[in-house]
Amino acid sequence: MDTLYWVDDYKTIYADERTFTRFLQSYSRGMGRGRLTREAKLRHERPCRGLLLSTGETTLEGEASILSRMLVLEIPPWEKRDPGGAALAKLETVRDQIPGFTARFIQWIAAQANEGTLAKELASRFESNVKGYRDSLTSKLGRQANTGRMVQNWAVLVTTYQMLRRFMVDLDCDNALPGWQDSIVETVKAVQQERAGQVFIDTLGQLLASGELMLARDMREPEEPRPGTTIVGYLDEHYVYLLPDVAHRAVLRVQPLKFNTPAIGAQLKEDGWLIPGTNNLTVQRRIRGIPTRLWQLKADFLGCDDCDGGSATG
Numbered sequence: 001m002d003t004l005y006w007v008d009d010y011k012t013i014y015a016d017e018r019t020f021t022r023f024l025q026s027y028s029r030g031m032g033r034g035r036l037t038r039e040a041k042l043r044h045e046r047p048c049r050g051l052l053l054s055t056g057e058t059t060l061e062g063e064a065s066i067l068s069r070m071l072v073l074e075i076p077p078w079e080k081r082d083p084g085g086a087a088l089a090k091l092e093t094v095r096d097q098i099p100g101f102t103a104r105f106i107q108w109i110a111a112q113a114n115e116g117t118l119a120k121e122l123a124s125r126f127e128s129n130v131k132g133y134r135d136s137l138t139s140k141l142g143r144q145a146n147t148g149r150m151v152q153n154w155a156v157l158v159t160t161y162q163m164l165r166r167f168m169v170d171l172d173c174d175n176a177l178p179g180w181q182d183s184i185v186e187t188v189k190a191v192q193q194e195r196a197g198q199v200f201i202d203t204l205g206q207l208l209a210s211g212e213l214m215l216a217r218d219m220r221e222p223e224e225p226r227p228g229t230t231i232v233g234y235l236d237e238h239y240v241y242l243l244p245d246v247a248h249r250a251v252l253r254v255q256p257l258k259f260n261t262p263a264i265g266a267q268l269k270e271d272g273w274l275i276p277g278t279n280n281l282t283v284q285r286r287i288r289g290i291p292t293r294l295w296q297l298k299a300d301f302l303g304c305d306d307c308d309g310g311s312a313t314g
Contacts, residue, residue, distance in 0.1 A: 010056035197267030
């Protein structure tokens with residue numbers, strides 16, 4: 001299970017995005033691709049039994065669930081990582097000792113397991129690291145949604161790093177191990193930006209700022225929109241009331257989304273922006289005297305608590 005499965009220089013022009021996405025989902029679940037035999041019997045699945053490492057200049061766009069299963073690392077050019085090749089030259093002096101390092105580490109881990117302390121220590125460290133990352137994300141980003149998988153991914157890595165450091169401390173050579181660095185905050189931000197709900201908000205904000213769309217003030221007698229401008233919702237002191245299908249259609253004209261209106265609403269609710277009704281994602285209000293279903297959103301979902309009702313720029 002520790003064999004490296006290499007995907008070199010991924011690009012959408014060379015690989016089918018849907019196939020690669022399906023493969024990544026199956027890989028993260030430890031599953032193969034289910035198929036039938038000629039006799040219409042279920043064929044035995046053969047999952048990827050290695051460690052997947054992919055390089056490339058881009059990532060899959062619009063696939064927040066895929067990004068959350070990855071650890072995306074931005075690697076700078078070699079000359080920036082090791083100016084003058086100093087680290088490489090130092091490593092060259094101990095080249096003959098490197099092949100035995102992993103074997104020695106495995107022996108050390110096996111000794112911990114034989115003593116009966118390994119499982120308990122791993123569980124304790126993992127739980128502590130999960131809590132640490134959650135607290136850190138809350139302090140740095142405030143409200144987040146769907147960070148569980150990313151937190152667990154990084155918690156596994158830092159737990160492994162901690163065990164490796166313990167091993168090197170026992171050998172009195174921990175000074176050779178670089179300090180721990182991670183990019184969990186950047187990963188969470190990248191995933192949130194790819195969530196359909198966030199893409200919907202960002203695109204809607206641009207359309208409002210451009211004047212193509214507007215939020216009216218008075219539900220009973222809304223002001224007439226300017227020529228070429230569409231009313232997509234209504235604004236009061238505390239909330240924005242969006243016409244879900246009207247807003248969704250407007251966004252789709254400029255930004256294709258793989259999610260329908262209810263799915264976008266569900267994500268907005270999950271992200272803490274949408275306040276649902278009693279039995280529905282929508283609330284009912286009267287617009288020009290007509291009972292109408294609307295999304296009730298917190299007024300700051302666009303970052304515009306003081307927005308002017310007749311325009312989007314405030």
